[in-house]
Amino acid sequence: MPDLSVEQFQSLSHQIYQKLGLHFDEKKIYFLKTRVAKRMAVLGIDDAREYLFKLNYADPQGLEMQALANLVTTNETYMFREYDQLQAFANCCLPEVLSAKQARGERSLRIWSAGCSSGEEPYTLAMILQDVFPQAQSWDCAIVATDIDENMLARVAAARYGARSVGDVPDEYRRKYLIEDGDEWVVRRRTADLVQPRHLNLHDRMAMRSMRGFDFVFCRNVLIYFDDASRKAVVDHFYSALNPGGYVFLGHSESIGRVTTAFKLKRFETHLVYVKE
Amino acid sequence: MSSLNQYLEKLDGPDEAERIYAAEDIGYCNAPEGVPPLLQRLGQEPSRAVRDAIFQALIRIEADASIEGSIRLLASEDPQIRNQAVDVLRHKGARSVPFLDAAMRNGGKDMRKFLLDVLIGVQASGVEAIYEAALSDPDENVVITAVENLGRTRATQFRRRIEDLLLTGQHPMLVGVCLEALAGIGDELSLAAIRRRFPDLAAMPDFFLAPCLKAIGALGAAAEFAEVAGLLAVRGPHLRPAILGALVAIHQRHPAEARSEDLLPALRAVVDDGDPPLCRYQAVRALGFLSARADVYRFLVSCLSSPERLVRLGAIESLRGTPQAGLQDVLTARAMEETDEEVLQALGC
Numbered sequence: 369m370p371d372l373s374v375e376q377f378q379s380l381s382h383q384i385y386q387k388l389g390l391h392f393d394e395k396k397i398y399f400l401k402t403r404v405a406k407r408m409a410v411l412g413i414d415d416a417r418e419y420l421f422k423l424n425y426a427d428p429q430g431l432e433m434q435a436l437a438n439l440v441t442t443n444e445t446y447m448f449r450e451y452d453q454l455q456a457f458a459n460c461c462l463p464e465v466l467s468a469k470q471a472r473g474e475r476s477l478r479i480w481s482a483g484c485s486s487g488e489e490p491y492t493l494a495m496i497l498q499d500v501f502p503q504a505q506s507w508d509c510a511i512v513a514t515d516i517d518e519n520m521l522a523r524v525a526a527a528r529y530g531a532r533s534v535g536d537v538p539d540e541y542r543r544k545y546l547i548e549d550g551d552e553w554v555v556r557r558r559t560a561d562l563v564q565p566r567h568l569n570l571h572d573r574m575a576m577r578s579m580r581g582f583d584f585v586f587c588r589n590v591l592i593y594f595d596d597a598s599r600k601a602v603v604d605h606f607y608s609a610l611n612p613g614g615y616v617f618l619g620h621s622e623s624i625g626r627v628t629t630a631f632k633l634k635r636f637e638t639h640l641v642y643v644k645e
Numbered sequence: 646m647s648s649l650n651q652y653l654e655k656l657d658g659p660d661e662a663e664r665i666y667a668a669e670d671i672g673y674c675n676a677p678e679g680v681p682p683l684l685q686r687l688g689q690e691p692s693r694a695v696r697d698a699i700f701q702a703l704i705r706i707e708a709d710a711s712i713e714g715s716i717r718l719l720a721s722e723d724p725q726i727r728n729q730a731v732d733v734l735r736h737k738g739a740r741s742v743p744f745l746d747a748a749m750r751n752g753g754k755d756m757r758k759f760l761l762d763v764l765i766g767v768q769a770s771g772v773e774a775i776y777e778a779a780l781s782d783p784d785e786n787v788v789i790t791a792v793e794n795l796g797r798t799r800a801t802q803f804r805r806r807i808e809d810l811l812l813t814g815q816h817p818m819l820v821g822v823c824l825e826a827l828a829g830i831g832d833e834l835s836l837a838a839i840r841r842r843f844p845d846l847a848a849m850p851d852f853f854l855a856p857c858l859k860a861i862g863a864l865g866a867a868a869e870f871a872e873v874a875g876l877l878a879v880r881g882p883h884l885r886p887a888i889l890g891a892l893v894a895i896h897q898r899h900p901a902e903a904r905s906e907d908l909l910p911a912l913r914a915v916v917d918d919g920d921p922p923l924c925r926y927q928a929v930r931a932l933g934f935l936s937a938r939a940d941v942y943r944f945l946v947s948c949l950s951s952p953e954r955l956v957r958l959g960a961i962e963s964l965r966g967t968p969q970a971g972l973q974d975v976l977t978a979r980a981m982e983e984t985d986e987e988v989l990q991a992l993g994c
Contacts, residue, residue, distance in 0.1 A: 371897060373890030374923050394923040398958040398987060425798050607694045608662040630694035
């Protein structure tokens with residue numbers, strides 16, 4: 369396994385942050401070393417300096433960074449993933465947006481779960497929304513769940529999940545919003561009805577322009593698989609899709625600030641979130 | 646053209662989203678005529694989101710006007726606009742080099758520095774000549790940026806020039822970047838130049854020691870190992886990461902010769918005295934060089950129970966580096982008590 373010096377580790381984590389927007393603190397040195405070792409073995413490189421140089425200056429297409437990204441990220445999705453971020457949504461952002469709407473006499477709320485995969489995220493948001501805001505049922509609330517893959521959208525529509533997907537759902541939420549059916553869990557109708565699956569390619573700029581009037585956009589752990597230009601284009605569309613005062617959430621270790629300067633960084637207690645002014 | 650005109654009209658519209666879309670659409674039209682209105686709009690556009698979209702359009706339009714306009718933007722007072730102009734020019738790659746070359750000859754010192762910021766992301770013929778000129782630039786900041794870039798891009802053809810600058814340079818920043826650059830592109834002669842300038846590591850100012858250790862780590866021989874190890878006892882704790890980094894780097898290249906028995910107390914002190922976890926991890930890894938010794942082996946085994954997970958991970962790596970009889974039993978026993986997922990993986994569970 370390559371020995372990364374502190375400086376090499378810092379350089380690597382900086383590069384990963386710059387190119388993928390993923391933050392790895394020093395506790396992750398061993399994790400990154402093991403992933404780098406795998407890539408170095410594949411490439412036949414035995415000096416960590418050579419590998420870092422390749423990543424930084426000899427990877428114009430970003431192919432090696434993408435190969436590394438595949439090793440340092442996980443494709444799996446499950447409900448209540450990145451719980452801290454969801455707490456910021458539930459405890460700070462959502463109440464703020466709802467009270468502003470109530471003050472204006474509005475009774476609608478639109479959330480976009482972009483790149484929703486098999487639907488664990490939009491149903492998580494639906495559960496939180498019903499819990500934080502029981503009146504949601506009498507409002508015009510929608511969680512638009514988009515994905516490019518029709519097979520995934522069929523799974524969203526089925527709203528039926530295995531034990532792995534619901535493993536992190538707090539017991540109280542599980543009792544209120546899920547029904548056990550054999551070795552699977554089904555999202556209760558009242559909750560499932562809030563979610564509207566829709567086919568959308570995030571690269572389709574004309575289709576993206578049709579997405580307007582959202583109060584929240586969630587696109588967590590999706591953009592890390594995009595190149596810089598595409599990532600920027602998509603985040604710009606999120607900006608246009610949001611109402612003023614709306615929030616965008618990428619993965620907890622992904623940064624918007626390095627992709628666009630359009631959003632304003634806002635602090636809620638210990639959480640940092642991005643808002644469209 | 647008619648659609649371009651429609652987009653140009655919308656670029657000055659009142660709705661922010663429409664202006665964003667207009668800029669985007671102008672970019673997709675890829676017409677040189679779109680560049681001047683985009684640049685003009687940039688000067689008066691209050692929305693950052695629209696400005697972002699305009700820069701993306703400039704990247705997309707394959708016309709010299711886009712390059713020339715972006716070079717002019719490097720003179721902007723607004724750092725955000727300058728940074729985005731740098732980004733556009735980097736995306737233009739080789740095509741921008743003749744324009745950068747001309748601007749390098751005619752531009753002011755700030756402009757020349759920003760042009761070098763562009764060049765770090767451009768690999769093309771013609772770039773070398775710009776760097777040649779930059780290394781002789783009358784402004785020291787331009788020279789410093791050039792050396793920094795050449796080190797980062799591993800431009801070994803400039804190795805001797807940088808050694809000369811190291812030996813003659815007076816500006817501390819210049820000396821520092823020369824050391825950094827030579828760490829990446831140097832050879833034995835570079836090491837000799839470094840030691841000519843800095844014969845006594847123990848007496849060097851902190852500011853120079855960190856990059857110097859990096860260079861010695863990259864270029865030094867076994868003989869330097871003991872000298873670097875000796876610094877652990879005499880230099881401040883803030884330099885420990887650099888010292889440990891140099892030790893690990895030299896040892897990697899000279900595993901048989903690079904060792905120092907005197908190292909043990911200093912390394913144990915780093916592990917024991919509450920340094921940052923990453924530093925303690927490095928010390929445990931450096932102790933692995935001596936893990937054939939019974940006392941070091943015992944110490945590393947004791948590190949398996951450290952409350953700091955990076956120390957435990959480092960100890961596992963070091964112990965596996967020089968396996969001794971019974972090691973697997975020790976690791977298996979440790980696994981029974983371990984709860985951290987990553988440490989369990991390292992233990993082979």
